[in-house]
Amino acid sequence: MTSTGEILQVEASDFLIEEFLATEQKKDLLRFSTAGSVDDGKSTLIGRLLYDSRNVYEDQIRSVTGTQVGQKQPTIDFAQLTDGLRAEREQGITIDVAYRYFSTQRRKFIIADTPGHEQYTRNMATGASTADLAIILIDARKGILTQSRRHAYIASLLGIRHLVAAINKMDLVDFSQDVYQAIEKDFRELVASFGKASLVTIPVSALDGDNVVEPSERMPWYSGPTLLEHLEEVPAWTEEKDLGFRLPVQRVIRPDQYYRGFAGQIASGTVRKGDTIVALPSGRTSRIASITTFDGDLEEASAPQSIALTLEDELDISRGDVIADVARPPQHATSIEASLVWFDGHRLETHRPYLLKHGTQTLSARVTRVLHRTNILTLQQEAVNSLGMNDIGVVEIDTVRALYFDPYEQNRASGNFILIDVKSNATVAAGMIRRGIEAGATSGTPKHKAALLSIPDSTLADLVEQQLLADACAVVRTRVPSEHLWRALLSIGAIVILEDIATERVDAALKSSPGSAVTVKAFDSVDDSNDTDRLTKFIEDLRNEGVLPAHEESH
Amino acid sequence: MTTLATNKHETISGPRLTHLQLLEAESIQIFREVASEFQKPVMLYSIGKDSSVMLRLAQKAFYPGLIPFPLLHVDTGYKFHEMIEFRDTLAKDLGLNLLVWRNEQALADGANPVRLGTQRCCGLLKTTALLDGLREHGFDAAFGGARRDEEKSRAKERIFSFRDRAGQWDPKNQRPEIWNLYNSRISPGESIRVFPLSNWTELDIWHYILLEDIPIVPLYFAKERRMIVRGDSLIPVEQSFVQTLPGEEQWVKSRLRSLGCSPCTGAIRSDADTIPKIIAELVSFRSSERANRVIDHDQDGSMEIKKREGYF
Numbered sequence: 125m126t127s128t129g130e131i132l133q134v135e136a137s138d139f140l141i142e143e144f145l146a147t148e149q150k151k152d153l154l155r156f157s158t159a160g161s162v163d164d165g166k167s168t169l170i171g172r173l174l175y176d177s178r179n180v181y182e183d184q185i186r187s188v189t190g191t192q193v194g195q196k197q198p199t200i201d202f203a204q205l206t207d208g209l210r211a212e213r214e215q216g217i218t219i220d221v222a223y224r225y226f227s228t229q230r231r232k233f234i235i236a237d238t239p240g241h242e243q244y245t246r247n248m249a250t251g252a253s254t255a256d257l258a259i260i261l262i263d264a265r266k267g268i269l270t271q272s273r274r275h276a277y278i279a280s281l282l283g284i285r286h287l288v289a290a291i292n293k294m295d296l297v298d299f300s301q302d303v304y305q306a307i308e309k310d311f312r313e314l315v316a317s318f319g320k321a322s323l324v325t326i327p328v329s330a331l332d333g334d335n336v337v338e339p340s341e342r343m344p345w346y347s348g349p350t351l352l353e354h355l356e357e358v359p360a361w362t363e364e365k366d367l368g369f370r371l372p373v374q375r376v377i378r379p380d381q382y383y384r385g386f387a388g389q390i391a392s393g394t395v396r397k398g399d400t401i402v403a404l405p406s407g408r409t410s411r412i413a414s415i416t417t418f419d420g421d422l423e424e425a426s427a428p429q430s431i432a433l434t435l436e437d438e439l440d441i442s443r444g445d446v447i448a449d450v451a452r453p454p455q456h457a458t459s460i461e462a463s464l465v466w467f468d469g470h471r472l473e474t475h476r477p478y479l480l481k482h483g484t485q486t487l488s489a490r491v492t493r494v495l496h497r498t499n500i501l502t503l504q505q506e507a508v509n510s511l512g513m514n515d516i517g518v519v520e521i522d523t524v525r526a527l528y529f530d531p532y533e534q535n536r537a538s539g540n541f542i543l544i545d546v547k548s549n550a551t552v553a554a555g556m557i558r559r560g561i562e563a564g565a566t567s568g569t570p571k572h573k574a575a576l577l578s579i580p581d582s583t584l585a586d587l588v589e590q591q592l593l594a595d596a597c598a599v600v601r602t603r604v605p606s607e608h609l610w611r612a613l614l615s616i617g618a619i620v621i622l623e624d625i626a627t628e629r630v631d632a633a634l635k636s637s638p639g640s641a642v643t644v645k646a647f648d649s650v651d652d653s654n655d656t657d658r659l660t661k662f663i664e665d666l667r668n669e670g671v672l673p674a675h676e677e678s679h
Numbered sequence: 680m681t682t683l684a685t686n687k688h689e690t691i692s693g694p695r696l697t698h699l700q701l702l703e704a705e706s707i708q709i710f711r712e713v714a715s716e717f718q719k720p721v722m723l724y725s726i727g728k729d730s731s732v733m734l735r736l737a738q739k740a741f742y743p744g745l746i747p748f749p750l751l752h753v754d755t756g757y758k759f760h761e762m763i764e765f766r767d768t769l770a771k772d773l774g775l776n777l778l779v780w781r782n783e784q785a786l787a788d789g790a791n792p793v794r795l796g797t798q799r800c801c802g803l804l805k806t807t808a809l810l811d812g813l814r815e816h817g818f819d820a821a822f823g824g825a826r827r828d829e830e831k832s833r834a835k836e837r838i839f840s841f842r843d844r845a846g847q848w849d850p851k852n853q854r855p856e857i858w859n860l861y862n863s864r865i866s867p868g869e870s871i872r873v874f875p876l877s878n879w880t881e882l883d884i885w886h887y888i889l890l891e892d893i894p895i896v897p898l899y900f901a902k903e904r905r906m907i908v909r910g911d912s913l914i915p916v917e918q919s920f921v922q923t924l925p926g927e928e929q930w931v932k933s934r935l936r937s938l939g940c941s942p943c944t945g946a947i948r949s950d951a952d953t954i955p956k957i958i959a960e961l962v963s964f965r966s967s968e969r970a971n972r973v974i975d976h977d978q979d980g981s982m983e984i985k986k987r988e989g990y991f
């Protein structure tokens with residue numbers, strides 16, 4: 125195994141800079157997080173990893189070297205290399221994510237060293253959300269503690285594919301293979317019970333360096349890779365295979381009247397010049413005219429590149445819209461089921477509006493129901509009606525406009541969101557979409573808007589319904605005079621036909637909630653007129669009012 | 680025990696991006712997000728290498744449009760003249776909207792690091808000036824070129840770093856920052872400092888400058904310069920407040936590793952007069968870059984204290 129250390133030892137004079145830069149330029153990037161209970165040795169392990177791979181500067185080492193009482197040799201406090209804040213150094217604990225950077229000949233690494241205390245779980249999630257791999261530390265003397273379980277669970281929930289269990293402080297258990305194997309077995313079962321992440325376990329002594337960078341001579345029974353060897357081997361950019369192209373539009377770039385570029389970071393997939401795309405929510409299609417970058421136009425671009433697209437047609441697209449592969453568009457729904465990790469000190473309040481940020485759009489949303497909370501210790505689902513700080517659960521959320529998404533399991537970038545408290549502006553939760561739960565949560569574009577149609581008799585209702593179904597609209601007929609039911613149906617985007625319900629009642633119900641943007645339309649019954657004509661006019665009016673899409677002009 | 684084998688058959692599809700391409704894409708995303716979600720953003724431009732990279736990334740983010748926000752240079756009045764010349768030429772060449780802010784009152788009162796000590800001097804000429812400049816213009820988001828690998832308290836900084844009405848940082852109560860979904864919501868008077876280079880290392884910066892051919896201040900390149908030589912330290916002769924002893928002032932082939940105020944920035948002996956040589960020196964040197972800045976060593980955790988007070 126080679127590391128930058130070897131390069132660093134070479135004198136500047138015989139240093140082959142061209143060769144170094146050529147190697148440097150080819151390196152990819154692995155992001156990993158470390159997690160575990162407090163005092164398991166995370167900070168020490170990272171300090172050791174940096175030190176042994178020679179990524180620590182001499183002046184940094186000097187500032188953390190001290191002579192302990194009763195010792196002759198000055199020793200390095202490895203944990204102090206990573207614990208940055210005064211409060212942490214004073215208390216000897218880690219309260220927030222510390223990011224560390226190091227590299228070997230093969231790749232660059234970004235470490236998110238995350239805190240172990242339960243109260244800082246949100247900082248752990250912060251560090252893990254962008255990681256390709258998570259290292260979970262376990263103190264060999266203590267076995268698997270709650271925090272290790274919690275972190276392994278959150279790492280799986282966040283979709284981290286590679287888990288590493290570093291069984292630490294092996295020097296304090298006489299490098300016992302039995303101790304190691306017992307923990308390994310338990311942990312493997314635990315990880316298998318909640319996810320599909322791959323697991324590698326490694327016995328280490330962070331303090332002495334065994335199996336961190338160099339193989340341990342004191343554990344001849346272990347033949348697997350050292351931690352660093354594994355970090356260098358594991359696939360870093362495992363693009364979820366075969367995902368559809370998605371570009372959440374961050375900004376429209378318009379320097380003059382000739383150029384109109386839709387700028388964003390590709391969330392998934394690949395786009396090529398000439399590809400047909402669909403713009404959502406408008407549902408209009410066009411083809412890619414160019415992929416613009418400062419360094420010249422590209423023939424194709426892939427996630428996670430930041431680019432700008434121009435289209436062959438003038439479509440009305442703005443920030444918050446999504447440009448997607450027309451053959452494989454994302455799902456859409458105004459009601460979703462999602463996993464939440466609750467961060468805030470104030471508990472989740474159902475039916476209260478929060479801001480939901482998904483991709484580049486921020487909209488108002490309400491949690492309508494908490495389905496369950498997961499007990500980290502037992503992994504049991506518990507029935508609760510709210511979530512508190514550090515709780516993990518599954519909820520249903522209604523949004524005021526449609527979300528264009530993929531389930532998080534399939535596509536991390538288009539399945540994630542955060543919730544923001546409208547009053548305090550705090551980021552209160554991280555969310556992962558499991559599925560859309562509206563009647564028409566199919567792939568594709570909604571062609572219609574929710575509306576309430578009051579129709580006096582069932583023959584007419586039949587005709588309207590048939591017409592709407594022919595237009596592929598989600599239609600529901602009801603005779604139930606329940607305002608609550610109507611709202612529920614409207615909130616999932618349906619066109620609701622109210623049969624034989626007094627108009628006054630409909631009007632009264634809707635007046636009681638001003639601000640509702642739903643179109644309400646009554647089909648007045650006049651006995652002597654021609655039903656077919658009036659039907660045509662009724663449908664035409666719905667088009668004019670935007671409930672039904674305008675007739676497509678083909679281009 | 681290992682399941683390494685199970686990882687091997689996972690296929691890597693799509694063109695693989697290098698670490699610099701990934702960092703660039705991330706930074707551009709941050710620029711676009713801030714420019715779209717804030718009323719009045721500004722980019723703090725310090726003339727150094729990190730600012731030079733930040734500027735190039737901003738150009739890329741809005742290309743073919745122009746950078747949609749101004750640049751603000753907080754001028755302490757003690758910057759090297761080569762920095763100021765570089766700044767003014769660049770602003771003209773690129774058509775940048777460059778604002779300059781100085782704490783004129785403190786300078787008129789004779790603020791300098793010898794009279795006040797480095798801590799108070801920095802407080803007045805950097806931190807106070809910065810906060811005044813931001814407040815006076817009503818900026819609600821300010822980009823800074825700080826990197827997490829520079830210093831331990833910076834390693835804990837979020838990309839979107841929330842500041843209260845006094846511009847202060849509360850390291851114990853940072854907003855969670857999940858995926859790339861940044862929370863831009865603030866109340867009037869509050870602001871966000873944004874660090875698009877958070878995940879870049881010093882080596883990444885130099886490598887990118889080389890690959891992108893980004894112009895930088897000539898002070899980074901070694902040449903014969905007048906220096907006060909005292910022990911291991913080289914103090915540039917420019918507005919120096921150090922009393923020179925006979926024979927201390929010499930011509931030395933030297934350069935600066937990071938650009939600060941001339942009285943407080945030490946130089947190093949060096950032959951590195953090209954970017955590849957600077958990189959070669961960097962990887963063989965093993966001394967972190969801020970080590971030869973006087974200010975960070977005032978006291979244990981001094982950077983964290985300055986940051987809490989509002990410094991970048």
Ligand SMILES: Nc1nc2c(ncn2[C@@H]2O[C@H](COP(=O)(O)OP(=O)(O)O)[C@@H](O)[C@H]2O)c(=O)[nH]1
Pocket residue numbers: 160161162163164165166167168169203216217218240292293294295296328329330331332
């Ligand atoms: N004997 C022994 N002690 C260790 C080892 N790793 C860490 N420690 C000690 O455990 C304590 C907690 O370590 P630290 O890295 O701060 O833990 P963290 O809270 O997980 O970051 C410190 O006193 C370390 O020196 C190890 O492998 N062997």
Ligand SMILES: [Mg+2]
Pocket residue numbers: 166167168203207217218
């Ligand atoms: Mg720690």
